[in-house]
């Protein structure tokens with residue numbers, strides 16, 4: 001029988017005993033914290049690249065796997081461990097693996113779970129760089145991709161091939177907030193011996209827990225709401241111990257590790273994630289209603305609107321019923337205009353706001369406006385943009401935490417110029 005490694009004392013002594021069934025907010029504030037002999041109250045930042053051993057035998061034990069403990073910060077670090085344990089507890093996973101960025105997490109997923117000759121089915125409505133990674137790099141290593149409309153269940157089913165190993169989607173999607181039926185996709189994946197991976201960046205575990213809906217792996221760009229204040233880059237994967245061991249092996253060998261300082265920022269971000277998301281969502285619900293009644297707005301893309309085709313599905317996948325995320329898309333009016341005029345109209349709205357930040361990030365306390373067709377989704381090319389519904393008239397709003405009346409007034413400054 002294989003001898004299980006003996007964990008270092010430090011690896012066992014988290015201050016919150018999760019077996020005691022704590023509530024969501026307690027987990028967000030306390031899970032994963034390991035207090036050192038200094039008795040610090042706040043989580044410490046371990047800025048160390050390496051670790052020392054009791055003696056030569058202890059060093060050997062750490063390397064031969066009989067003792068589980070820190071060896072090198074590309075592999076493990078106590079600050080990252082706190083972040084990973086806290087995020088994993090919030091997502092309802094067995095383990096999380098932190099990465100240097102959200103793209104680092106998606107690359108890790110590809111390297112851990114795919115090999116030459118495999119096929120993946122991916123939603124058309126995904127972040128541009130994810131598409132770039134799959135097309136430009138995974139293609140080079142013999143991995144084939146079929147893109148499908150994320151809301152079209154039959155298209156997902158039809159796209160499955162004998163060598164399909166993975167289904168990948170974002171829900172809500174970027175930038176149109178489309179909703180995938182996660183339960184359906186999980187069943188489809190499992191019937192075909194494939195994994196379902198959900199990028200939960202837009203919802204976060206404060207709103208949606210894809211693992212509880214049947215997904216195998218959750219991906220995060222922690223850069224967004226997990227930090228929530230636009231300070232640092234990071235990413236993570238969450239899932240079962242078995243799957244995360246494979247992801248961890250990639251991070252350790254390939255070096256897409258998160259920095260301890262960034263992990264500490266995310267630890268602090270997670271403490272307020274639930275509270276922030278409720279405030280983000282309350283603002284977003286009001287702004288979506290307001291935009292929906294605005295005569296200069298042709299269409300609002302937001303699943304929190306009761307007449308949205310995915311309203312019921314979004315509600316059924318949501319952990320908090322009135323939260324539909326806080327990123328919304330809206331198309332400005334463009335009657336009889338050619339594509340250049342349409343773009344100029346959208347830009348005019350952006351350029352006439354005063355307070356809202358013109359930026360390409362999202363998930364920040366500060367409200368951000370983006371023209372996806374010429375920024376985040378520019379490099380994916382016109383055809384892919386059309387298929388993803390990213391038109392020249394579309395603006396994306398990442399609704400922040402300012403007074404909602406001020407955000408509305410600022411949008412009005414822009415829309416009134418049309």
Ligand SMILES: Cc1ncc(COP(=O)(O)O)c(C=O)c1O
Nearest residue numbers: 101102103127174201221223234
């Ligand atoms: C849905 C989604 N996934 C992944 C990423 C990539 O994350 P990062 O920028 O942290 O690499 C982004 C970035 O915008 C995103 O929007």
